[in-house]
Amino acid sequence: MAEATHAEVHRHPAPTGFIRKYIFSLDHKVIGIQYILLALSAVVVGMIMSVLMRVNLSWPGTQIKIMETLFPQGAPGGAMTPEFYLSLVTMHGTIMVFFVLTTAPQGGFGNYFLPLQIGAEDMAFPFLNMMSFWVTFVGFVVLLLAIFAEGNATIGSWFSKLGESFAGGSGTVGPIGGWTGYTPLSALGKIAGPGQGAGVNLWIISIAIFCVGSLLGALNFITTLLNMRTRGMSLMRMPLTCWAWFTTAVLALLSFPVLLAGGILLMLDRMAGTSFFIPGGLYVSGSLVPLHNGGSPLLWQHLFWFFGHPEVYIAIVPGMGATSHIISTFARKPIFGYRAMVFAIFAIGMLGFFVWGHHMFMSGMSPYSAIAFSILTLSIGVPSAIKTFNWIGTLWGAKIRFTTPMLFAIGFVSLFVAGGITGLVLGQTSLDFFFHDTYFVTAHFHLVMGVASIFGMFAATYFWFPKMFGRMMNEGWGKIHFWITFIGVYAIFIPFHAMGLLGMPRRYARFDEYEFLKHSHPLVLFVTIAAIITVIAQLLFYFNLFWSMFKGQKATDNPWEATTLEWTTATPPPHDNFAGILPVVHRGPYEFSVPGAPKDFIMQTEPEGTGISADLGGTSGNGGNGHRG
């Protein structure tokens, strides 16, 4: 392929065939867009499910004809059964956590912009990168199959042919074990109830496949970042987005294998008759579970949450990176405390490995370990506060340009604070006794990990769209989208806190049967209406996205007057990113409003001597950094 040339331009020709160019592409930019499209499709499925759940909660027994057509048993006459509701909860969680919040921020934007921002021509292992996407895609298809293997009698009967443990067609939409798939019920198979046959098998297989895909991605991210930075791009000159993607990759690398191990053990319990998680003398549905003995259901919770807690940081950390980057750009100020931001993001990631027990306060775990987990959990508040204060410090006194990406980035900070503050409540064992499994928890994690991450991704989409497609997204529609979504998500999730205080439990299909919740009906109705409006507002985003791809205003190479390397290359970037000439970096990533400089921003590639020297221009706290001379 490559000649042994030294200084001459060394270019990889772009592939020409349709399949190599758009389907099985090795180009990190195409793979990034593939990931984003996957997330954009998955999020539609997840959102439809959440609307269906809200409709059932507000108007129990609503008949929706199409549901009867698709799932004749799960929704007889179009009205969903409680099992059907529970499987919606499960699939909504699984799809959103794995195929939206893990794919778009890291696989999507990380893939597209990490090599560009560090000045590399591609990822370290393009083939593994391609495999990573397609493996993830297969995982998604298998997860969709889980819906129909349980929901549809015909498709279920195909799986029943694979053996007793694969019996499907129970009539629910999919598995009903929640996205956490707690044992022992998830380990027993069909006898545990509807949705626990083929549905759970496919659910586990899908997640195992997803683990493999994510591991390939993480391997690529870490190697690329450590090995392929261009000349002058020292670690402390990297944009904070790169630090975020790196932290996320480390988290994924170390946590997904644990989920994979748990999945293997669970599958063996279900298929091969082992007893890792199934205790002896277990009565389910009125009959004794035979042939199993001595297993520990708690072991699954430990394995799952050892993965599960880092996973929520996998979702939000890239959003933190994008927010830092975008806030600095539109505040026209260097990020406040660059080094502190780097250490805080890494500290949040690493602490995330030692707090999994706070999901298990009510599990019967030793109260002594619960206290240790509680203290460690609350200590995450420190780096989180550092980040928040630094974002506010960056905004303080700035001439802010209120573009759509900036609005979403500020929205991220708001949601991160609003959702994070309840983490301090739930992290205390005594308070968690009351709040455990209520809507208070649902409010907490939706705000901080769900919606905040999505706001990070909205900000990233509006910010980088011009670089990706060469056109601007429509600002007016973007702002309308922001305001409806911002007010909408608070209208949905603030009442959730009140519901939690009322003691409203999660995962229940309807509340009209409980005396103590009778008065909360207006609240439930309000949330549903807010949810429907917010979901409809997302159509605006989809329309803006696809319309702007073809009809948007043409973008220049650096429309936001940003400083990092992706804005130095053509729009959209050529196949090898920098047309064979790799950029050389001379300064830190956030050199905005440097005193004495001719413009209010200095590109990272700007050599010393033009405008102002890097030593003097060290306003972002990282300008000099041992690279003088």
Added chain:
Amino acid sequence: MAATVTGADQVVDVGIGGGSRPKNGNGFHRNGGGKDGDEPLRFSPARYRLGAWVAIGSILMLFVALTSAYIVRSASATDWQPVATPRVLWLSTALILISSVTIEISRRSLKQKSEAGYGRWLLVTTLLGVGFLGSQLIAWRQLVRQGVYLASNPYSSFFYLFTAAHGLHLAGGLCALSYLLARKNSYRHTLDGELRRIGAADAVSIYWHFMDVLWIGLFGLLMFWK
């Protein structure tokens, strides 16, 4: 870099050690490059080695999770029944230890530009790896003959699980060895190709040593933590 390009038909000489690090800011040496930085587009064999270490990190976590489950399960159970370790596992252990030595000889031969030695010892390592897998299969058959199956008791479940998971990863290593053997003579005419060949050989040998160490760890666990 002791790199010289001597012509299109000749084999490229990258000097002993082959894996000299590029100077262009990859975070190890000469971080930040500068005016005397190396040509930035050149492939660095450190990439493959780094990739191998990162992969090892994730595989290690898989086995850490499984061994934690093993320890938890052994402590909590009343049905824990250790079985006598099949003797043939000592043969497996010997085979994999020797294979670590042979792959090291092979890697050093490559560095010393002994192509014949490189290929020969690579082949020996591959055969030893196949022998290891065969020996593990014999251990399984011995257990089956004693009536010990996967679901018999938690110890046997973990025994089969550990050996299978390790065997699967080792089979991956065998694929990598075959890949090295298959492209032993290709890509040698360019500096880039030669660096890739050396990087790949380094990465595979790192991985293979890890398989060795991992097996010793698992074997020790199964032997002494009953």
